[in-house]
Amino acid sequence: MYKEVNFTFWTNYLKIVSIIFAVMGLMWAVIGSFDPLGIYDQWMAQTFYGQNDFPPDVKKAIQFILAPFGATSMGYFILQYFIAANAYANREKWAYQTIMIAFFAWFILDTILSISHNAWFNVFLANIPALLMMLPVVFTGRYFKS
Numbered sequence: 001m002y003k004e005v006n007f008t009f010w011t012n013y014l015k016i017v018s019i020i021f022a023v024m025g026l027m028w029a030v031i032g033s034f035d036p037l038g039i040y041d042q043w044m045a046q047t048f049y050g051q052n053d054f055p056p057d058v059k060k061a062i063q064f065i066l067a068p069f070g071a072t073s074m075g076y077f078i079l080q081y082f083i084a085a086n087a088y089a090n091r092e093k094w095a096y097q098t099i100m101i102a103f104f105a106w107f108i109l110d111t112i113l114s115i116s117h118n119a120w121f122n123v124f125l126a127n128i129p130a131l132l133m134m135l136p137v138v139f140t141g142r143y144f145k146s
Contacts, residue, residue, distance in 0.1 A: 003143070007140065007143045010137060010139075010143075011084060014080075014088065015084045017133050017134065017137075018077045018080045019081060020133075021077040022077035023074075025071065025073030026070060026074045028069060029070030029074065032062065039125070040121065040122075041053075041062075043121035044122075047118060080099060080102075083095050091144050091145055093144040096141055099137070107127060110126075111123055111127050
């Protein structure tokens with residue numbers, strides 16, 4: 001009984017995290033910024049341009065690239081939600097493996113590339129929080145069939 005309640009909790013947690021990330025992707029696409037408060041943009045501008053704001057042409061390019069990037073992120077996390085709600089909830093091992101491999105492939109590549117560009121702000125503001133949000137799901141692997 002306890003195992004079932006625990007697994008159901010983590011399945012619901014994964015669905016909620018998926019919705020949160022999908023909404024974030026929608027916001028990136030619509031507002032053209034990673035962060036409505038401007039913290040991420042300011043750190044990015046300081047890292048790459050040595051100033052608190054982007055030059056106007058750079059801001060326009062970032063707003064453009066965030067449209068397809070945000071839409072793609074939104075689509076991916078909607079897909080993750082439906083995997084979590086169905087195959088993951090039914091303890092199909094492929095669902096767990098798919099979510100874990102996709103997440104860690106992104107996490108490792110994004111972290112390496114961020115560090116290689118001295119974009120530590122991305123590691124601290126995006127990668128570590130995403131890892132912390134997904135880490136509990138890692139421990140649900142024991143609930144899945146062979």
